Amino acid sequence: MNLTCAILHTDRQVSEQLEMFIAKTPFLSLCGEYSNPIEALKGYYENKVSLYFVGIQQEAMEGINGMEFSRLLSPSTRVIFIADTPRYAAECFRLDALDYLVSEISFLVFFEAVNKASRWFSLKGEAGMPFTLLPEKAQTEQPKVLYVKSDSRIIRLDMSRICYIEGLGDYVKIYSKDESKPVLSLCSMKYMEEKLPPDEFIRVHRSFIIRKDCIRTIESNKIALEKRSIPIGDVYRKKLKSYISNYSVL
Structure with missing residues (x-):
């Protein structure tokens, strides 16, 4: 399976590190790198991005931050947030983030996160529908979750x-x-x-x-x-x- 991905981050150093990690991952194909959310959204619809790496403190003159940007994406697109603090982890996971990576990210941590994305899309393909299309009752029942810090990540665990x-x-x-x-x-x-x-x-x-x-x-x-x-x-x-x-x- 090959996943198209894109980056939205104002820090060029972080973007370059992500680009390097993506290049080393055989099932990822980078189709865009942006610092402006409006341009990123335009590229999103043109390239049908499956996986987005979004800077959590992303700010632009249009006033759209990373979390607001993620709300504009289709439920079939998964988001991995990149942050320099665990402060926003709970809110990001409430937005159904796939993962939340903090600070100095190693390739191992990055690969574990994108491998989770690969498994998600594989299962979605087997089921023939996105996981978000659940019966109405299931959508209203929020699972009990636990957030823990492990290495440079905040991980959401289903209790x-x-x-x-x-x-x-x-x-x-x-x-x-x-x-x-x-x-x-x-x-x-x-x-x-x-x-x-x-x-x-x-x-x-x-x-x-x-x-x-x-x-x-x-x-x-x-x-x-x-x-x-x-x-x-x-x-x-x-x-x-x-x-x-x-x-x-x-």
Whole structure:
């Protein structure tokens, strides 16, 4: 699959770095690089851009910033925002951004983001329709999400897909369903426990928080998930028993 892409950014150095990364990516084809949103919009319709890299603090004399520009694009076009601060991440993801890259972007981080775009368009082609064309009820139901900083990115995680979280000192590793690698974030387990809904997640060890519906079996000292056994800490055993007591055990 070959994806047409374009860049809208006022910082020429950032644009040049993106151009270099795009040239190294075999499935991307650059069809435009702009610093003016009006010109960018004109080129967008002429070239049928699939993927747009947009500077989040993009300002032009026409008064259109990056987020406003993204609202003018078709839902079938995916946007990766480029920023020098995580400040606008939540708002950008509410605009259904594909990714949000922060500051000094490495090629690895860039490639992970555009590979996500490639998967999205592949699935869209298999389904024969864009993901945005959902039943009316599904459009009104907003999924519970979690925003975490990992390297130079702000990543949006769907809570329903998180399987478990493992604490590693000042960091946590977040394991999600159908993802081969966890997301590593500078964050404490206490903070994660406070942010996760208690009706869906439970802390069972000082180093582990698990999603309740991922539990397969419970033994005296461990809990079996689909691909991992999690130890049960003595401090958290009472809370786990309380959770189990809400259900009938035959």
